[in-house]
Amino acid sequence: IFMLNHDHVCQFYGANYEGQYTSILSDYCTRGSLEDLFKQHDKWDDFFKNSLIFDIVKGMLYIHHSPLRSHGNLKPSNCLIDSRFMVKLTDFGLISQRLKMIKKGEISSPRSPCSKLWTAPEILKSVIPPPEGTQCGDVYSFAIIAHEILFQRGPFYRKEKKYTAEEIIDFVMSPPSGGPFRPSLEDNDDNIIDQQWRKTLRRCWAQRAKERPGFHELKHLQHSMQRETNLVDSLFQRLQQYSYSLEEKVEEKTEQYRAEKEKSDSLLYQMLPKMVAERLKMNFDVRPETYDNVTVYFSDIVGFSDICHRSEPLEVVRMLNELYTMFDQIIDSFDVYKIETIGDAYMVVSGLPERNGENHAREIARMALSLRGSVLNNFVIEHLPNERLKLRIGIHTGPVVAGVVGMKMPRYCLFGDTVNTAARMEQTGKELQIHLSPTTKNILMNFNTFTLKKRKSVVELKV
Structure with a gap:
């Protein structure tokens, strides 16, 4: 049927x-x-x-x-x-x-x-x-x-x-x-x-x-x-039928166009911030913009190379897809913007493209706690069920320059020492812990909602 x-x-x-x-x-x-x-x-x-x-x-x-x-x-x-x-x-x-x-x-x-x-x-x-x-x-x-x-x-x-x-x-x-x-x-x-x-x-x-x-x-x-x-009557009725048919086809094609436009817009908004995408759609220039204060988040998987060595390529892809799909769903609850994933690295920022005062540090901190909790309590590696996935997280606050790079597959990228420092904070952090820079720590203290602990040893960063 x-x-x-x-x-x-x-x-x-x-x-x-x-x-x-x-x-x-x-x-x-x-x-x-x-x-x-x-x-x-x-x-x-x-x-x-x-x-x-x-x-x-x-x-x-x-x-x-x-x-x-x-x-x-x-x-x-x-x-x-x-x-x-x-x-x-x-x-x-x-x-x-x-x-x-x-x-x-x-x-x-x-x-x-x-x-x-x-x-x-x-x-x-x-x-x-x-x-x-x-x-x-x-x-x-x-x-x-x-x-x-x-x-x-x-x-x-x-x-x-x-x-x-x-x-x-x-x-x-x-x-x-x-x-x-x-x-x-x-x-x-x-x-x-x-x-x-x-x-x-x-x-x-x-x-x-x-x-x-x-x-x-x-x-x-x-x-x-x-x-x-009667030829005239028949022709008139056929013209009426054709008119009705044409109206329906136009309406159908218009609806199909709307549906396809929504799909393409949805895909575009996943690649670029909405306000940036809208400017590009109107053929406006998107010039690089300086942001005085944003908070950048980096995380990666501890022992990722060892996991890859013990897994088939498709199993690694499946694991990362499940992990980052879970992450993507979680970050929707916070005022943050996902920049990119490279291998096992996950990068998120708050405070751009729309500025949010000092809330960027709080949003990233809350998000980091949620991501860490989801890995600890909910995530299981399907092909290595006895293996516990361990995240290493680094956060830093400071100025950046943001802009769209490239014509084919354009990317919204961040530039500046803040990005490098956040990456170093992640690299020098400890597994299943959130490593903050003093700058981020000072902003979070203003909210009186976070428990912060100072590291015993001094960590030197090469920025």
């Missing part, structure tokens, strides 16, 4: 069965069904009637040539109408599942007398009707629908009398004297039926299923049936 794709077949996306409730996801048709169209009591011209009928023919021809082979439940409520008044067939291919649910008692049978008005006599008489229906039965159902379209008098219109659904079903199954019981084909004050339609409908609802024509034969009738349509 998922593979069926045709202009006159409603696209099926899925179904969900929950007890007595069944939910089906398919294309939405704005004008409801053919049954809804009948209830509006509008007067239709022959061109519109023929268009509806041959839309059904085209859809049924496609279904009969598909792996489904038949519809099995063709009736006006299953002929949906889209915004261009095109018929799209639905409710095919799920009848077997529905019958299984009926046998289990999960739902009651939907085959009330009113729903059987379009069912072929041989199927009505069958003790165990085929759940998928038959091709000949579909042709019979089509004929009853086509008659309803041509006369617009409801299903199974009889000129002499209005019968109940129960009476109609009984007469169809057990015809009275005088031949099969079928709808009237005589002209009336409102309808003059084409002679070719009379012959066609009589063949389509023939009592013997084998005498009914196939939809491939019915499709060839379209040219002769519509040859006398």
Whole structure:
């Protein structure tokens, strides 16, 4: 069912069965069904009637040539109408599942007398009707629908009398004297039926299923049936249909453009700060900018070379991806910007591109504690489950220059001694501890929320 794709077949996306409730996801048709169209009591011209009928023919021809082979439940409520008044067939291919649910008692049978008005006599008489229906039965159902379209008098219109659904079903199954019981084909004050339609409908609802024509034969009738349509009216209606179709296509393409634009923007914002990306999109120059005070974070994995030596390349990539995906999710909770990852090194900054006073030191410190905690408590190396991952973290605060470097694969980079000092703080730090510079320490003291401990030995940095 998922593979069926045709202009006159409603696209099926899925179904969900929950007890007595069944939910089906398919294309939405704005004008409801053919049954809804009948209830509006509008007067239709022959061109519109023929268009509806041959839309059904085209859809049924496609279904009969598909792996489904038949519809099995063709009736006006299953002929949906889209915004261009095109018929799209639905409710095919799920009848077997529905019958299984009926046998289990999960739902009651939907085959009330009113729903059987379009069912072929041989199927009505069958003790165990085929759940998928038959091709000949579909042709019979089509004929009853086509008659309803041509006369617009409801299903199974009889000129002499209005019968109940129960009476109609009984007469169809057990015809009275005088031949099969079928709808009237005589002209009336409102309808003059084409002679070719009379012959066609009589063949389509023939009592013997084998005498009914196939939809491939019915499709060839379209040219002769519509040859006398007023050319101007037909052209006008086709222009209207084309206009509706064009509007829908423009709307569809616009929506696709919006979706693709959002994807490309999202990708761009992951590579560059949003305010920088917006300037580049408007073809503005992005000049390097000096920031007087930011806090830079560096971390790497202790013993990373040894882990690589004991792992396959794909295992190393998988480990880093899982680790940094976890990191990326955590840093979203803080006012920070991720600069890059190089191998096992992870670099983050706060205080740019949007300045945040002295909060940059606090944000980086809180983030560092969260990253360290996540590694200690949550992260497990899949291929080395007994190996404990150890981070080494360094933080420093100071001035930097930030700017976009390169045309292809542009990167937002930081320059200055602050970056080098932060890297040295990480290199000289201890595993599973956060190594701060005095500059960062002095700012954090202003917040009175951090516990800081001075290292016993003096560490000399080569900057």
